[in-house]
Amino acid sequence: MEDERRSMSSNKVWDLEEIPKGAKTVGCKWVYKTKRDSKGNIERYKARLVAKGFTQREGINYTETFSPVSANDSFRIIMALVAHYDVELHQMDVKTEFLNGDLYENVFMAQPKGSVVKKKKKSIYGLKQASRQWYLKFDETIRSFGFKENVEDNCIYAKFKNGKFIFLVLYVDDILLASSDMNLLLETKRFLSSNFDMKDLREASYVLGIEMHRDGKKGVLGLSQKAYIENILKRYSMHKCKRCSMHKCKASPVPIVQGDVFGNFQCPKN
Numbered sequence: 001m002e003d004e005r006r007s008m009s010s011n012k013v014w015d016l017e018e019i020p021k022g023a024k025t026v027g028c029k030w031v032y033k034t035k036r037d038s039k040g041n042i043e044r045y046k047a048r049l050v051a052k053g054f055t056q057r058e059g060i061n062y063t064e065t066f067s068p069v070s071a072n073d074s075f076r077i078i079m080a081l082v083a084h085y086d087v088e089l090h091q092m093d094v095k096t097e098f099l100n101g102d103l104y105e106n107v108f109m110a111q112p113k114g115s116v117v118k119k120k121k122k123s124i125y126g127l128k129q130a131s132r133q134w135y136l137k138f139d140e141t142i143r144s145f146g147f148k149e150n151v152e153d154n155c156i157y158a159k160f161k162n163g164k165f166i167f168l169v170l171y172v173d174d175i176l177l178a179s180s181d182m183n184l185l186l187e188t189k190r191f192l193s194s195n196f197d198m199k200d201l202r203e204a205s206y207v208l209g210i211e212m213h214r215d216g217k218k219g220v221l222g223l224s225q226k227a228y229i230e231n232i233l234k235r236y237s238m239h240k241c242k243r244c245s246m247h248k249c250k251a252s253p254v255p256i257v258q259g260d261v262f263g264n265f266q267c268p269k270n
Helices: 002-010 072-085 130-143 182-195 226-235
Strands: 028-036 042-051 088-094 156-161 164-171 174-179 198-203 210-215 220-224
Touching: 002 042, 072 164, 072 174, 072 220, 088 182, 130 164, 156 182, 164 182, 174 182, 182 198, 210 226
Parallel strands: none
Antiparallel strands: 028 042, 088 174, 088 198, 156 164, 164 174, 210 220
């Protein structure tokens, strides 16, 4: 919680003002989360002061909303290129990403206990427009460094320099960097760290809940969602279930009988 307060202070998130007559305030609350690695081990504890954005009114204190996430197909294509060309693949994490976006609307939020006077108004977690404002800020910043946005997927960026290339994949606060040149990769990392509060996770091994297993000599990059699947099984108390063998019991491990063949006439017609 103290880290969150310091982040808000360094980002100059809000001004302390008197509420104008007739204006509605947006409440806030603390949200706690435990970050875990691919094996389920606790990495760190996080606390976020979140605005109750569900009380905002469209056209009054927000307009457009969306989260900057790359498409799954784009992610797979980048991973295929990484495996094929055997390039460097690193990961960075943006700390308090939503505190970077500039807020253009007037939003009056009730102050949490222990807050101090701030000098500039910025976005905050929980506001409906927070993710969009973060994207606009990041887009403007990364373009100034020579990156170009992909026309099909706005969260994929590329930069080409002296025959070398680097791809950047943005997924809210997770950033993947795939580069054919280590110097270009380090140069990009330094630029990002100079503009945002970044955490360098070095070589990517666990991204968006996906484990990565790489063999550069064979040109193979394996992706596994084992941790995600196990979490789903635990959520529905199925993690201790064992697969039934067709030869040992009458129950089937799948809702169809083994050996059944289906024809084209049984496919959906729409």
